[in-house]
Amino acid sequence: MANYYDELLRLCGFEDEEINKERFRIEKAFQRLEIGSQDMNLAESWIRQNHDLELRAVRKLLGIWLKELIDLVLAKDEGKKLVYYGFPTIAGPAAAIASASKDVYCVCPDVVLCYTMGQIFNKLTPILEAGEENGLPPGHGLCSLQQIRVGGMAKGIIPVPDLVLTSSYYCDMGSKADELLHQKYGHPAVYADGSMDSKWGEFPNYLLQRANFLGEELEKTLSKASEILGIEITTEARHEGASRSKKLFGALRDLVELMKGTDTQPLSIVELEIARRLTSGSVSKRVMGDGPNIIALLNREIKERIKKGVGVVENGAPKAMILMAHFSDPSIMRMMENSGLSIPVTVHTTLASRIMKTTPFIAGEKLAEEQLERGPFHGSYGEIKRAAEAAQEFNVDGVIFNYLFNCRPIAMLSHLLKQFVEKQTGIPVLSLEMDVYDSRAYSAAALRTRVETFADMLRARKASSGA
Amino acid sequence: MKARDMLSAHLKNRLTNLSQAKKEGRKIIGYTPGGYLPEELVLASGAIPICLIRGGDHSMVELAGAYICRWIDTFCRAQIGYGVSGEDPYYNIIDLLIVPVTDNHIRAVSDVLQYNTNIDIFPFGVPHTKDNFTLKYYLHGINRLKNRLEELTGVEITDSRLRDAIKLCNRERELLREISLIRKSQPSLISSKDFVALNHGSLIADKKVMVEILESTLKDLKKQAVVSVDGPRVLLTGSTLALGDDKVIDITEDSGGLIVIEEFAEGIRPYWEMVKLNSNLMEALADCYFTRRIPPAWFRPGKERLDFLIKLSKDFNVSGVIWYQLMYRESYKTESYYFPDILKSEAGLPMLTVESDYDAGEVGPLRTRIETFIETIRR
Numbered sequence: 001m002a003n004y005y006d007e008l009l010r011l012c013g014f015e016d017e018e019i020n021k022e023r024f025r026i027e028k029a030f031q032r033l034e035i036g037s038q039d040m041n042l043a044e045s046w047i048r049q050n051h052d053l054e055l056r057a058v059r060k061l062l063g064i065w066l067k068e069l070i071d072l073v074l075a076k077d078e079g080k081k082l083v084y085y086g087f088p089t090i091a092g093p094a095a096a097i098a099s100a101s102k103d104v105y106c107v108c109p110d111v112v113l114c115y116t117m118g119q120i121f122n123k124l125t126p127i128l129e130a131g132e133e134n135g136l137p138p139g140h141g142l143c144s145l146q147q148i149r150v151g152g153m154a155k156g157i158i159p160v161p162d163l164v165l166t167s168s169y170y171c172d173m174g175s176k177a178d179e180l181l182h183q184k185y186g187h188p189a190v191y192a193d194g195s196m197d198s199k200w201g202e203f204p205n206y207l208l209q210r211a212n213f214l215g216e217e218l219e220k221t222l223s224k225a226s227e228i229l230g231i232e233i234t235t236e237a238r239h240e241g242a243s244r245s246k247k248l249f250g251a252l253r254d255l256v257e258l259m260k261g262t263d264t265q266p267l268s269i270v271e272l273e274i275a276r277r278l279t280s281g282s283v284s285k286r287v288m289g290d291g292p293n294i295i296a297l298l299n300r301e302i303k304e305r306i307k308k309g310v311g312v313v314e315n316g317a318p319k320a321m322i323l324m325a326h327f328s329d330p331s332i333m334r335m336m337e338n339s340g341l342s343i344p345v346t347v348h349t350t351l352a353s354r355i356m357k358t359t360p361f362i363a364g365e366k367l368a369e370e371q372l373e374r375g376p377f378h379g380s381y382g383e384i385k386r387a388a389e390a391a392q393e394f395n396v397d398g399v400i401f402n403y404l405f406n407c408r409p410i411a412m413l414s415h416l417l418k419q420f421v422e423k424q425t426g427i428p429v430l431s432l433e434m435d436v437y438d439s440r441a442y443s444a445a446a447l448r449t450r451v452e453t454f455a456d457m458l459r460a461r462k463a464s465s466g467a
Numbered sequence: 468m469k470a471r472d473m474l475s476a477h478l479k480n481r482l483t484n485l486s487q488a489k490k491e492g493r494k495i496i497g498y499t500p501g502g503y504l505p506e507e508l509v510l511a512s513g514a515i516p517i518c519l520i521r522g523g524d525h526s527m528v529e530l531a532g533a534y535i536c537r538w539i540d541t542f543c544r545a546q547i548g549y550g551v552s553g554e555d556p557y558y559n560i561i562d563l564l565i566v567p568v569t570d571n572h573i574r575a576v577s578d579v580l581q582y583n584t585n586i587d588i589f590p591f592g593v594p595h596t597k598d599n600f601t602l603k604y605y606l607h608g609i610n611r612l613k614n615r616l617e618e619l620t621g622v623e624i625t626d627s628r629l630r631d632a633i634k635l636c637n638r639e640r641e642l643l644r645e646i647s648l649i650r651k652s653q654p655s656l657i658s659s660k661d662f663v664a665l666n667h668g669s670l671i672a673d674k675k676v677m678v679e680i681l682e683s684t685l686k687d688l689k690k691q692a693v694v695s696v697d698g699p700r701v702l703l704t705g706s707t708l709a710l711g712d713d714k715v716i717d718i719t720e721d722s723g724g725l726i727v728i729e730e731f732a733e734g735i736r737p738y739w740e741m742v743k744l745n746s747n748l749m750e751a752l753a754d755c756y757f758t759r760r761i762p763p764a765w766f767r768p769g770k771e772r773l774d775f776l777i778k779l780s781k782d783f784n785v786s787g788v789i790w791y792q793l794m795y796r797e798s799y800k801t802e803s804y805y806f807p808d809i810l811k812s813e814a815g816l817p818m819l820t821v822e823s824d825y826d827a828g829e830v831g832p833l834r835t836r837i838e839t840f841i842e843t844i845r846r
Contacts, residue, residue, distance in 0.1 A: 135804040140822075141538045141795045168595045168767050172570045175595070175767045176801045182768070183805045191767050193601055195592025197568040197608070200581035210592070213604040220600070380578040405538045408571035408797070414536035416582055433536065 004037035005030065008044055011053060012120065013063035022070075029073040033157050039121060046122045050330035052271050052312070057298035061274045062120060064290060068282050069116040072107055076159040080105040081229050086166040086174040087111055087145060090192055091280050092367040093221045094165060095241035098283040100226075100233040109158045110149040111281035111327065114437055115274060118328020127151040128438050135180045141406045144438035145327075146177035153181060160185045163228050165221050169194025169214065170377050170409055190224040192217045194368075196409075198379030206378060211368045219364030238362040244288035245362075248279055249353065251295035256353040258302050259344040260394055264311035266302045269343040270333045273325035276349045317342040318397040318458035321390060323410070324348045326436045335444035336400070339455040347399075350390040351375055380413055388421045398458045399429045400451070404436055428461070430454040470684035471661060474668045477676050484673070485560055488515060494620050497561035499546065499576060500670065500707070500733040501569050502760060503593045505609060505752040507742065509565075510632035510674060511624045512616040518670035519546060519564075520734055521555050522709025525825040530554075534579050540572035541793040541824045542707040542733065550580045557671075558586070563619055565612065566590040569732075570765040572796060589615050595766050597758060606753040613749070626748055633742045633751070635674050642681035643669065643738035649688055650727045651783055654696045656688050659703065659716050659726035666735050667710045698723040699844045702780050705791035706764070706799045708734035715791045715821065718834050724841040728783040730776060732763030764798035773806055777813045787844040788818040789837070793825075817844060 005026065009019050019026070030036070052058050075082045083106040085094040091108070098106040118124040131147030132138050134154040152158040164182070168175040168191050178189050194214040198206065226233045255275060259267065275298055278291045305311070320341045326332045336343060351374050371377040375386030391399050401417050403410050418429040432450060434442040485495055494514040498504040509516040522541075527548030534547055549555035558564075566577040568590050577590045591608035594601035613624050622628075643666060649656050665684060669677050701724045703715065708731040719726055729735050740759040745751040761775045780788060788810060792799040807818040819840040823829055 135801065137804075140797070140800050142797055142800060166767075172765055173797050173801075176764075176769075176798050179768050180801050180805060189768070191596050193594045193596045193598075195568065195594055195604060195608075196571070196574055197590045197592030199588070199590060200578060209604065209607045213594075213600055213607075216600040220598075380574070403536070405536065408539065408575070408795075411536050411538045412571060412575035412578065415534050416578065419582070 003027075004040055008040050009063075009066070011044060011047055011059060011062070012066050013056070013059035013061075025070055025074060028077075029070040032073050033069075033117070034126075035121060035123070039123060043121045047120055050270060050334055052268055055267075055271070055298065055301050057294055057301055058271050058274075060294045060297065061271070061278075064278070064287065064294060065112065065115040065274065065281075066120060067286060068107065068112050068284060071105060071284065071286075072109055072112050072158055075105045079103070081231075082159055082161040083107075083225065083229070084109055084149075084161045084164045086164070086171070086178065088170070088280060090165050090167045090218075090221070091283060092245070092362055092370075093192070093218055093225070095245050095283040095288070096222060096233055096238045096362040097225050097229070097231075098285070098288075099240035099244065100237035101229075101231045102285070104229060104231060105284060107282045107284060108280065109152060110145045110437075111277060113148050113152055113158070114145070114327035115277060115281060119274065119330055124148065124328050124438070125440065127155060127157070128440070130154045134184075136177065143171075143173040143177070143406050144435055146173055148437060150177060150181060153185065160187055162187065163225060164189040165192065165225065166190070167192045167194070169196060172408060188228055190221050190228070192221045194377075196377075196379050198381060200381050203375065203378045203382035203385055204373060206372045211365065211372055214368035214371065215363070215365030217364070218367050222364070241283070241362045244283075245279075247292040248288055248295070251292040251299070252276055252279060252349070253353040254299050255295055255302070256345055256349060258299055258306070262306050264306065264309055264315060265313050265317075265342040265344055266305040266311055267298070268312050268333065268337060269322070269325055269346065270330040271298070272349065273333070273346065276352060277327070279352055313337050313342045314340060318455065318462050319344060319394065320398045320400055320455075320458065321394055321396045322346050322400045322402050323387070324402065324436055326439065328437055329439035329444070331444045332434075332439060332447065335448055336451050339448070339452045340459065341451070341455045344394060347387045347390050350393070351386055376409070380416060384413060384417050384420045387417060388424045391421060391427050392425055396427060397462055398454065399427055400432050400454065401429050402432045402434050402436070405433050406435060428457065470680050470687060471664060473683065474665065474672065474680050477672055477680070478668060481671060482556055482560065485515065485517070489560065494562040495560050496563050496565060496616070497557060498565040499567065499573055501567055501573065501593070501763070502732075502737040503567035503569065503756055504565055505756050506674075507629060507632040507636050507752060508609065508613055508616055508624060510635065511628040512620040513622040514562075514616065514620050515673075517557050517561065519549070519555065519557060520667060520670050520710045521545075521549060521557075522707065522734075523712030523714070523825055525827060527552070527554060528825050534583055535575060538795050539575050540706070540796045542709055543572040543576045545709070545825065546576045547579050550576070550586060551583050562587065563615075564588045567593045567608075569593045569763065570798065593757070597762070597766070602753060602758055605757040606749060609752060609756075610749060629748045630744060633744060633748065635678065637741045638678050639669055639674060639681065640736075640738040640741055642678065642685060643736065646681065646685055646688065647728065647738065653700075653784065655700075655725055655727050656691055658720065659729060660713070660720060663708065663716065663729060663735070669736050670710075696725060698725045699786040699841060700725050700727045700784060701841075702726075702728050702730070702776065702783060702785045702788045703791060704730040704776055704788060706732050706793050706796045708791070710734070712823075712825065714823070714830055714833060715789065715837070718830075718837045719789065719841065722834075722838040722841040723845070724837070726789075727785060728779050730761075730779060732765075737761065764802050769798070769802055773802070773809060776806075777810065780810070780814050780816055785816065787816055787840065789840070790818055790820045792820070792822050794822060
């Protein structure tokens with residue numbers, strides 16, 4: 001029997017048979033999420049407006065995120081051992097843990113909430129407000145991603161986990177918010193420590209001891225997780241975790257290459273990023289198993305568009321690279337594209353697509369080396385240098401450094417990145433303060449004037465250099 | 468207080484003395500506060516350590532706006548302002564700036580100054596948890612620092628030189644501790660303002676002179692007649708108490724409150740632990756400065772410090788806690804949400820949280836809040 005959510009689920013790539021089979025779980029999860037029939041019209045129009053539903057892969061991508069949401073909400077009811085890991089740095093050990101037992105569900109809950117309650121339902125505000133009321137108040141530059149985690153737990157829509165894996169070398173806030181949650185709910189947390197003590201200009205070199213230290217700490221998360229969860233993380237599980245990750249990152253790399261190889265932007269940055277974020281939002285068997293296939297489908301559909309010369313922005317539009325896409329509000333990226341900018345990729349996606357090329361095995365030291373070579377986890381200079389390289393590699397006309405005001409490792413680059421990239425590459429940079437999880441204060445409307453002006457400037461520059 | 472006058476006179480001439488020492492070939496080593504730089508290493512290399520602890524000036528925070536966005540800790544933005552402008556003369560005289568990287572705010576100071584100034588900067592990492600791996604990394608950091616100092620000064624840091632420096636620094640800590648503990652008595656013989664002035668002075672003054680000043684202070688205090696001062700006893704804690712950032716202490720004392728103990732991550736030299744004179748002195752430094760140091764809020768979990776605050780509040784018999792944090796230091800902001808409940812349940816005490824961006828406009832509202840709090844806890 002049809003129900004109020006059927007049409008939305010079809011738009012999100014669900015098959016009818018799947019909907020019928022999953023009705024009980026869907027309804028139970030939606031009830032807990034306070035999603036009812038009254039939310040469907042808004043959700044349907046929100047995704048029609050902001051997502052490229054002509055592409056089957058895009059529907060399936062929305063679907064896979066929605067399935068993760070349902071699994072997350074029901075994980076404890078269904079007897080799973082639930083492990084939360086912190087964004088952005090600790091998905092590697094989580095992949096090995098997830099591969100060790102089918103009873104363990106390993107996820108970054110705040111990212112899943114962004115990509116579903118934000119990207120699909122446009123209903124993140126009550127969760128953010130609950131986060132603000134439960135320890136992370138507004139007005140203090142506290143991380144909104146952590147507000148989402150705190151709010152989700154305070155509202156009882158995401159369960160109290162059995163374990164939290166949290167890193168404490170890039171972000172100061174995530175591990176502190178996990179401590180706040182531990183104070184309230186009592187669940188154990190394992191901290192993977194490290195140090196961001198690079199000297200300016202040191203990247204890509206790093207001290208061997210620094211990699212050893214981070215490696216030992218990441219390795220520690222595996223042994224502690226094994227002890228707390230009562231599971232054995234075998235060599236096979238480590239291989240399996242690496243192999244699953246490699247497939248996902250491989251598909252992403254193909255996607256990035258396709259975006260690089262064409263002047264006609266065949267896919268909105270909104271869709272590229274809902275694919276890209278699968279690499280860090282969850283390490284479930286579904287994401288790691290179905291994720292690469294869906295991205296492969298996306299790649300085939302894009303190739304068709306490229307062949308036909310179909311693009312999502314005007315031909316010849318100036319190309320811009322942004323640091324990272326908005327996690328929960330697709331309208332902001334749409335606004336940038338509607339301002340006449342072609343945004344083929346984000347800086348962070350180019351960095352993600354570089355990793356997992358060689359790692360056959362999840363081991364602390366290997367992961368540590370990858371983290372340090374990536375750039376941002378090495379230090380400010382590493383992050384800025386990689387941004388400059390990515391801008392040159394993609395031959396963009398401009399860079400929008402959309403820094404998160406409430407994320408210290410990124411906010412501290414507010415002036416440095418612009419100065420360095422402009423000096424090194426000659427590519428103009430717009431330093432644009434925003435938030436990529438919460439768009440209440442930094443909405444598309446609030447940002448439009450600056451982005452449009454920057455787009456006009458890039459167009460004029462391009463025209464004059466062409467002339 | 469006679470000793471306070473001695474300190475003022477010494478600090479008044481400090482820059483001149485440093486310039487002279489520099490002319491004579493000695494190196495001046497600046498460092499950011501936080502209690503993770505073993506000054507012993509600097510002293511043993513024949514160089515002079517100077518902690519860059521000035522703050523409280525909003526014009527420097529504003530000036531930093533040309534180099535970094537405003538979402539960084541106020542004290543750290545002020546350091547960027549001082550560093551790029553040279554408004555703090557100590558920044559102009561140093562040969563090397565050592566930055567023990569404790570969190571992203573301090574890292575921002577290091578990165579922005581490295582990019583925008585010619586200051587030679589040596590960052591080294593302070594991990595955020597305590598285990599064998601983190602201790603090993605901290606020890607590695609201070610060993611790197613030892614090599615760097617030897618290279619800069621041309622002086623080998625021998626065990627004998629290091630041992631002497633440790634003895635001197637232990638003596639300074641011991642005296643600060645003894646003076647601080649006097650405040651357990653009721654009424655307190657030394658005001659917070661005077662104690663903080665001594666503590667701040669110890670971050671800048673010549674070490675031997677400072678030890679003399681502290682010895683003289685202690686002697687004076689022991690002779691001093693007890694003057695009965697009425698008012699609720701307060702523990703003052705927070706992220707940074709910079710030299711020049713006096714408003715919370717002034718307002719509290721003006722309101723009739725007696726701050727009897729301070730606990731800060733930055734701005735108050737840690738004096739509770741001494742370096743043990745082991746056979747391996749570098750390990751002994753790491754043991755004191757890292758393992759036994761009460762960690763700031765950017766350690767996870769932060770329980771050790773919160774337990775210590777409960778202990779201090781009981782030992783010093785306070786009636787309330789004032790939690791003074793600077794804007795955007797998220798570790799302190801987060802703890803300030805759940806610590807009041809712990810404090811209430813474990814010590815039965817109330818807490819007032821106040822925040823600053825070094826803005827003169829804050830003084831009025833701050834006064835109202837602190838006065839009200841003092842009235843509330845007055846017994």
